[in-house]
Amino acid sequence: MSINAIQLIQSAMTDGVVRQLAGRFGLPADATQKVLAAAAPALVAGLMQKGATLDGARSLFTTILSPEVNGHIAEQLPRLIGNTNGLSQLEMAGRQLLERTLDRRVDVLSDEVALQTGVPAHATHAMTGIVGATLLGLLKRHCLEGQGNAGQLPTLLGHQLPVIAPFLNDRLMAALGLGGVGAFAGNILAQLKAVSSHIDHPTPAAKPAADASPSIHVPVDAVVREERRSHTWLWWLLAAIAAVLAFLFLRGCQGEQSAGRVGAHNSVDAAVTAQPALAPVQASAVLVAASDAAASASAASAATPASSASDAQQPAAAVVPTQDSQLSFIVDTAGKPTLTATVGSEAEKTQLMDELTKRLGQYNFVPNITVDPATKPADWLAHFDSLLPLLSLPGAEVKVAGTHIELSGTAADKKLGWLDKLKSLLGTSYEIGSFDVAHAVADANENFRSAIKSLLTPDSSCAAADVVKVLNLQVINFASASAHVPASAVDDLKQSARVLNACAGNGKTARLEVAGYSDNVGGEQANLQLSKQRANAVRAYLVKTGVPADSLLAQGYGQARPVASNDTASGRFANRRIEFVAQQ
Structure with missing residues (x-):
């Protein structure tokens, strides 16, 4: 199920499509191409990060196969952008899908693309949505045609790193909330591999191994004739079968030992030959190092096949949570909150979304929720009832970082007394205060x-x-x-x-x-x-x-x-x- 996602996008966004887009936005074709070249690799990186958790990979696969994603977009793209209405619908659909998939506002990325390419922000916002819709549509078609499953998705995403790394930079990654290129390239492959090893893979039905040990056909009437005779022959038959099985077992062991010797030889060759040249850019240097590490790991596993079965039973090292969970929100004058949060699992994200929907209504809040496995459990979810009234207070601003809560705006108004109320409700386990610029x-x-x-x-x-x-x-x-x-x-x-x-x-x-x-x-x-x-x-x-x-x-x-x-x-x-x- 391996592909080159960037090549797929390029094959869909032909020169003719690029000229169409350029005409729609009043841009030179080369400027339009710069936007596409910056946005596409960044969006692939965002999908890779999404697929780096078990829940994220399953959620991403579900989104890709959802009815909202157009699996025939490659053929339909020239027609879709041929009129203003179609262009607008495609842009909006792409942006909505991206924000649902990446758990963040996509405008932050398109703003950065505008800064790096010099193209006006309104054009980069639109084109980022179009690239997103195209990317997800192409992935959907590939998954359907190849009968792919969620278990194959992390591996497919991991194969994109060598393709996108030369086009990434720290500012694009920061706009996606992914840190620097070096940290991303150094960690993402291990995370995707860990997910791939734990996610469910459909198991094909086992084929009978007729060639390995030919069956013995005994006529039914012969059995009937022998019913009253001595059963001494049965012991001889069992002994013969045991001998055959012992022979096959010993031959398999010898084969494994031979494979071990070959694997060890290959690992030495790999150690001698895998001396990468210095890469011209930082991203490529990090990528080469990551590739070498993967090659060494592969050679080592080949050299010790006897232990591979037991090793496969061992779970991959889990990401150790080191960061505090985050929640911040601001309430507009109509009492509608916009929330930004970082939690450690899809389960916590679902819990938060369920609470918000149940208490506020599905369309009465704007969520931007990110899942990061390096985030500690969100203890504040258990105390969410205490914060709910503030979510409807016009002008309220609240920031929660671990067990620290900061109030500003109307939430910090002494007349309303929310500082004292929260201290009373949450007790001494939380540090609660208000922001002071002078301090x-x-x-x-x-x-x-x-x-x-x-x-x-x-x-x-x-x-x-x-x-x-x-x-x-x-x-x-x-x-x-x-x-x-x-x-x-x-x-x-x-x-x-x-x-x-x-x-x-x-x-x-x-x-x-x-x-x-x-x-x-x-x-x-x-x-x-x-x-x-x-x-x-x-x-x-x-x-x-x-x-x-x-x-x-x-x-x-x-x-x-x-x-x-x-x-x-x-x-x-x-x-x-x-x-x-x-x-x-």
Whole structure:
């Protein structure tokens, strides 16, 4: 059931289809091709992550075979995008399927694709949905034609890694919530293999092994004639059968020993020959390492066939949960909440969705729920009743991380008393508080001033990576809609300039990008413009204090690449940031 998903997409999205799409969105064909080339591998990576858990693989297979997925999309694509109505329906269907499959808003990915390709966001949003609908349709057709099953899906997905890795980057992966390319490529194959070894595989009916031991045909009448005779012949017959079975057993053992010797020889050959050349990109380097590891594991298993049967009975190493479960929500003025959550299993996701549907109604909330096996059990699910009233409170903002609960918006209004209510309901097992901007800025500044001392010593490092690690501890808390450097940030920026000037004076100039980001409050274009103005303001201040102008580049990214959920005040505070990035 192995395929190349990217080749399948390319075969469906022919040059003619690309030209059609380009015409629909008023874009050059090469710009359209760039969007497709960025979105398709990222979406395949998202499907791989979905299939990396037992429940996720089963859920993904069910979605692929669902009636909403068009298995004939490859032939119908030119007609579907031939008119505005068909194009709109295809885009919407694809986006809905992707959000159901990936458990997150697909706009975050298409926003990043827009930034990386320079194509307007409205076009990348639409084309990402179209690529998603096409990918799922092609997978459906392949599964139906090959009579594939859920047990084969993780292996099929694992085969895509060498195909997509060269086209991935950390920013695309972050938009999917998958971390960096290196971590993804280093872990995903083992996760998919573990799922494949545990998921149910339909077992074909066993064929009779007539050739291995020919049966002995005894006439029925002969048995009747011998009924009254002595049964001595029966013992001889049993002894003969036992001898035949012993012979077959010994011959099988000898065959296994021979195979073991061949396997050991092959493993030595593999160790000698599997010396990959250095890859030109990081993703490829990680991929080669992963492939070598897989090859070594394969050779080792071939060298020890006698133990393979017992090893197969041992479960694959489970992912050890290390991250706290997360829940955050924001309630609009009409009392409709939008929730973002990360839980450790499909069962927890189902439990959360069932609770929300039962209490609020199927269409009265917007969920963005991700399943990550590395997430600890969500203890707050057992106390969900205590949080339910806040889900209908207009303007309420709540963030739950493990046993920490943060209130903001109307949920933190002292007059409503929700802070004290939750403390009473949940007891001392939960740490409950409200977000305070001034306190957060003070804490960040204290951490920065402590850390920057290490960069002001005579033997301190001027490596750009070391410098930005410290500079990014400071918080430049601009006033709302303002690009003027706030007074609270002046002292920290002066210390930053001292470090950069010292490095430049020693001939070790650190070249940095000053990157500006915003939260999602306000219009997308307005946020992009404001983030650029803030980045330029910080760069100008540093240059005014003596930092070489040619060592600093300013760039604004608007609300792209959030580092926290925008559902809460603390999340928006974290996303409104100036970030220093090391440049080559």
